[in-house]
Amino acid sequence: MLHPDKIRYMQRLQQAATHQHFFYTSGRTDLAGFDRLAKKFAEAYGTELSRQTKHKHRMAGEASTCLHAVRLTARSANGQRVVDWVLLVSEGRGLVTRREQLQDLRDPHSRLKSSDQQHELVHDGKSWSWRLTHRSYNLCLDRIHRIASLSPDRRRQIEIDGVLRDADAEILLDQLYAEPGFRLVRRQVGKLVAELRRDWKRLRPASGPQLSERSFLAYVRFLPDRPVVNGLTHAERREAFLCAFPEQAKNAVVY
Structure with a gap:
């Protein structure tokens, strides 16, 4: 499929x-x-x-x-x-x-690795799940240490909801919390965020911008099959149908 x-x-x-x-x-x-x-x-x-x-x-x-x-x-x-x-x-x-x-x-x-080569499918003794590859995980660790240890003249600040934050750290957090929430990925993201917070407390002044609080990375919910047919997704087929037959499409169901 x-x-x-x-x-x-x-x-x-x-x-x-x-x-x-x-x-x-x-x-x-x-x-x-x-x-x-x-x-x-x-x-x-x-x-x-x-x-x-x-x-x-x-x-x-x-x-x-x-x-x-x-x-x-x-x-x-x-x-x-x-x-x-x-x-x-x-x-x-x-x-x-x-x-x-x-x-x-x-x-x-x-x-078996994902298409972007960032994740691998493993059995950890409990069940099969996806996790970040060792290379991807270590690259994240290196990035954490590099961002936290930036010299003051290289730090970038942005304002989020009226609060000053560190731009590089917030971009990294956005990316980590956008990871697919498979069980082992969630565990790795938790460890990486904890490492970032430890480095931040150790290397950044308490008077400077602090890391934003984030909610936990949600589990991936089960997604039903939505096969691509003739090169088009369900949404694309529906859009094409609506454009071609606007009157007939009002009450139509596109499969």
């Missing part, structure tokens, strides 16, 4: 891992290329079979498969939107295990 946004895409990959689809191969293409790929995988590997049929195959010792992809904002050389895709496979025999060079997402050296 082609998803319109990163969160739905990451949720479905997490669900696939939870249902023991531990092996995967991935790639990047454009919309036209993904349509061809999806048809090929459906015919060869049964990616679009019903959940019940896939369960029967697994009980018979056969591998089941699922295909998930996300439409990115970037465009290919021919102007089409770029698509990142992942084919996930359960244990078992089948054509897919013979044809495809599969990686194991349980292997620390081949963990």
Whole structure:
């Protein structure tokens, strides 16, 4: 399935891992290329079979498969939107295990990463969840220490709701609290914010701008499927319909 946004895409990959689809191969293409790929995988590997049929195959010792992809904002050389895709496979025999060079997402050296390479899917002994990669986390730590230790002549102040704040620290906090609220990401964001507050108390004067208070990073709620069809999201299909048929569209339902 082609998803319109990163969160739905990451949720479905997490669900696939939870249902023991531990092996995967991935790639990047454009919309036209993904349509061809999806048809090929459906015919060869049964990616679009019903959940019940896939369960029967697994009980018979056969591998089941699922295909998930996300439409990115970037465009290919021919102007089409770029698509990142992942084919996930359960244990078992089948054509897919013979044809495809599969990686194991349980292997620390081949963990499945998000499209922007900022997050990785891991099992921490409790369940599958996404977290910031070690590189992303360490880059955040370096940024925290760099911002907190800026010399007075390099500090930038802004006014928020009538209160002076440090511009760089507030931008960083905005970005941290915009992270997708998966369980392990929330834990990491909490540690990073605590580190920023410790550094701030240690390196910045109490008379200067202080960090704003933020509410906790909310959990990611479950998002229903909103597949991209013919390159368009549900909202885009509705908008196109409304523009083409304004009178008929008043009471119409666009799928």
